[in-house]
Amino acid sequence: MGLLTTISGFLGGLGLFLLGMSLLTEGLKLAAGPSLSALLSRATAGRLRALFAGIAITAIVQSSSAVTLAAIGFVNAGLMSLAGALWVLFGANVGTSVTGWIVALVGLRFKIEAYALALVGIGAILRLTAGRGPRMGFGLALAGFGLLFLGIDVLRESFGELAARISLPDGDDGLEVLALVLIGVAMTVLMQSSSASIAVALTAAQGGLITTSGAAAVVIGANVGTTVTAVIGAIGATPDAKRAAAAHVLFNALTALVALALLPWLLDLLERLRELLQLEDAPAAKLALFHTLFNVLGVLLIAPFADRLAAFLAERFVAPAERLGRPHHLDHTLLALPQLAIAALERELVRIQGLCADAWHSWLRGNPRPDTLAAGERLIAEIQRFLGKLNRSAMSADDGQRLAQLLRAHRYLDAALDLARELAERELKLAEPSPAIAEPLAALLQHADRLLASLSQAPAQPEESEAFETSYQRFKGEALAAAARGELSFERMDALLTAASHLRRALAHLGKSARILDRRSEAGGGASADAD
Secondary structure (H helix, E strand, O other): OOOHHHHHHHHHHHHHHHHHHHHHHHHHOOOOOOHHHHHHHHHHHHHHHHHHHHHHHHHHOOHHHHHHHHHHHHHOOOOOOOHHHHHHHHHHHHHHHHHHHHHHHOOOOOHHHHHHHHHHHHHHHHHHHHHHHHHHHHHHHHHHHHHHHHHHHHHHHHHHHHHHOOOOOOOOHHHHHHHHHHHHHHHHHHHHOOOHHHHHHHHHHHOOOHHHHHHHHHHHHHHHHHHHHHHHHHHHOOOHHHHHHHHHHHHHHHHHHHHHOOOHHHHHHHHHHHHHHHHOOOOOHHHHHHHHHHHHHHHHHHHHHHHHHHHHHHHHOHHHHHHOOOOOOOOOHHOOHHHHHHHHHHHHHHHHHHHHHHHHHHHHHHOOOHHHHHHHHHHHHHHHHHHHHOOOOOOOOHHHHHHHHHHHHHHHHHHHHHHHHHHHHHHHOOOOOOHHHHHHHHHHHHHHHHHHHHOOOOOOHHHHHHHHHHHHHHHHHHHHHHHHHOOOOOHHHHHHHHHHHHHHHHHHHOOOOOOOHHHOOOOOHHHHHHOO
16 A cells, blocks of 8 residues: 555656646746746747747746747748747746756755645635736746646655655666666657656655656756647647757757767766855756756757757758749849849849739639748748848949839839738638629620730730720620629629729739730830839
């Protein structure tokens, strides 16, 4: 019965710790969520700021997974580059070591059962009396802290009893170290929390169940095990999410390999640092310092290669739309040579002209191509970044005039893509709703298709534009008349005319950009004819 009681105590303590961690993380995110999001959004200013933002936010919310997901969200929203997100992720790995310090300096150093129960009670009262908001989050966090410390206390007692009954490997040879690392990985995967695994390792070492060296191997395994969650979360996710998960795996794998290779020397350095910092001679304090030390070492090792890692990952997990949306002609080495840069810009705009025409073609056929639309929008954004770095000081008058024309074409193409995006989001189509307008609708679609085909890379012939305009006016009149006769609902008429109007405006924008990009036309005439 004694062993069964001990095991039950271990499971109960672990459950209290996990529940406390969950409430603590949820409460802190609820209490400080907007402020933390604002802090993370400002982390794009530089490497150090991103690194310290990752450390600070993870230390506050006690969840590196939450910070990782937030960083990925900022990357997907275009608010943070992949390179910036990498530094936030590196910081999150360092920040997660704060849990070890809480366990070592508070949970295992003091008899806190009475204080922990008080925290649970106060937190529960705040949770029940507060509405949704920061106060409710603060209540959850307090209750979480209390449960976390109660769990640590129960684990400490259970490990003290287990130490008298069983023995674990000391971690003195390679096989033992590998076995303990795998135990750390397995615990993290099963509990879905590296903080919980590390807390278990620290408590076991403090209770004498495992040596400091063996617990250090478990901590290394826990650091590796936390990557499994990121990998699972990246399955079926966006390319940037997969890249961030891959960076997380690579960083933790590198850190683990270095820590294992240097384990005896790190433990020796650890003892000297403990004496220098005047920490107590307790296994838990040493292990908390070890966890922080090897994560900081990992950051120092990967820092010189961070840019190369970002470039390497940018070439991986490339989605079709992303591959299609990568510039073919923009080369940043040309920025110092305006004439060549402008020529490259023009060729890229011709590509966007074709992509935009394809996007509208697919919409006309009732089969929208979001990948083509996304590719065009990505190229528009790339051109904006390219233009922001273009050296205008060395530009001739002719180059400046041509650049002004290309900027106008860029605006027209951007507007045409915006119109296509709006129709796609509203799910508006030019589908046949009534026999009364079937024939004028078919004529409109036919002329639009011909006009788009001619606008993919060159200006349309005047007769094609005139034929489309005639069919558009006819369709508009027939749709209004059908609605007046009751043969077409007003809601459907409005949707059809909105879609047709967007199509007409997009074709006008594409026509203007095509005239600018057509080298056969006179530069000056194109500019004046296309002025807004």
